[in-house]
Amino acid sequence: MRFGMPWPGRDVGREAEQAGVGAFCAGEFADHDSYLTVADIVANTEHALAGPAIAYAFARTPYAHATALRHLHAQAPGRLFLGLGSAAFRINRDWLGVPPERPVARIAETVGAVRAWLHAENGDRVRYRGEYYALDADVRAPVLGRLDIPILLAGFNTRMAATAGRVADGVIGHGLFTDSWWNEVVRPGVERGAGERETAADGRLLEHGWIITAVDDSAPERAVADARRMIAFYLTVKTYDPFVAHHGWEEPVARLRAAFRAGDTDAMGRAVTDEMLAEIAVCGTTADAKDALGRRAGSLPRDVGYFAPPSFMVSPRRRSAYARAALALIGAVPAQAD
Template identity: 35%
Template sequence: MRITYGPWGESLEELTAAARKAEEAGAEVIWVPELHRSATVSAAAVAGAVTRAGVGTAVALAFTRSPMVTALEALDLDELTGGRFILGLGAGTRRLNENWHNVPWNRPLARLRETVEVIRAVVAGGPLAYDGSVQRLDARGLRRPHEPVRTRIPVYLAAVGPQMTRLAGRIADGWLSHELSSPAYLREQVLPNLSAGLDGRERAELDVVVSACCSIDPDPAQARRRAAGVLGFYAGVATYKDFFAFHDLAAEHAAAVAAFRAGEPVVVPDRMIDPLVLAGTPDQVAERLARYEGLADTVKLTPAVYGNAPEEIRRNQARIIELIGTL
């Protein structure tokens, strides 16, 4: 498996410094998310900090920019990285799109497929005309005067549900997991859907990237408590009902959703943490990471962030980067 990393920083300066250290430790790709920062601006900052590692978005929101803007940003980032950029896209949730960004959520499957088709057409240099069921583009006659580094930039898709996962298998260069994704879920739910979506493609054409939230501490109990904030953040989302039910955590998920809707703290018992987060001592985390062998092509390690103080996140991040060096 390839080992990659999603750095954290209170500032862009700290983020890029962590990216540089992760590259020095051996991380092959540096991934940046989109939530409290712009994924493409963060990727541009990281591009100036690393010299060998790839730079990817995990993920940029697919519907909050026009496909044309996303394609142009991808071309610029590919130039900044010398052809090492990976465009990771995700649909997000209905609430995020409609309430946070005021963009449509109707027909997300078709919208994501057509968004990728438009992006690839723009990156390839045209023709810049597209008439889909959701997306439209009419920029005929437009010629970008800048020579691209590549006319095909890898597009990875984040997917949790079966239909989105099959779509990733059918059209993407890689699949990106949710930050919580156990080896059992990968083996029994994700890989069969990816295979069903391949539709004649070779499995080797698809990079299966599992995102693994990581919490390392000499005290395993402290590592689990640090990870609890991440579980609480996601457990309050009703959309993930089937995911938690698969792990025999339906009751805990229902309680978390009810608490979130009531504005109360989400209580996360240890039995929610152990199957879904790499938490423990360095040796315990390395052993749990090894369980993805033969299932994932790439692992993206990220520090547990939600609910933790900056100094706590920094200590954890340093331990993760140290672990990458030993791996």
């Protein structure tokens, strides 16, 4: 597995690449744009992979996704990937102002339409026709040329994992993922989808994934508390209810959601049980984190793992400190068989 992390900024990012980090990713939210972050990554690194993980699929047209990648490819040929996520129902409806219905079918077409733009040679018409997108672009300028940039989907639940296997080049796992969720839900879903592909995949489908990571040898209790709050914040979203039911965590999740509604972030974190923490996060001291990685080989993505500092109620300064501390984990991940 290649050691990666969400982009920690230029200073820490350069240090991290020199230390052996082989991939950086860019998330997206109301205050930061994934493609602008990827531009910063490729301008300040030399060899590491770079890409959105994830960009909101429906916040942009397929044209906009592909054009951003072509622009970035000029600076970082061979280093890019694209991770797309469908986003939550209310984000699509209330933030983006796009139809929130049928996100699985819509994102499958998004992948096809983005590929149509990326694979077009100079002189070709860019054509794609589906239920949601109809492209027939005649670009009379020599600005195209096929780009084989991997497209991955954020596949949390079964249907999206299967869609990643059917139409994309791989899957991006969420920071909540556990060993059993990877092995009993996501990987089987991807395999089912791969069996339905119209054309065979070019090699094994890729696995990227986030790993909640908070390491602080001087204040391990605070690191653990930050990891608990991050887990709790994620689990306030009902999209993850199948994951909760799979693990039998309905009772603590009900408590943390009640605390969230009351605005009690400390109670949110306390509701996360020791079992939940151990199965989801890598946290505490460096020694604790290395032990956790040794136990969790099966719950780590096979290709790229993004060791991600908690962001909920955590300052940028502390996130940078967590990113630096995570560099001590390079080489601690046990080898995995394909």
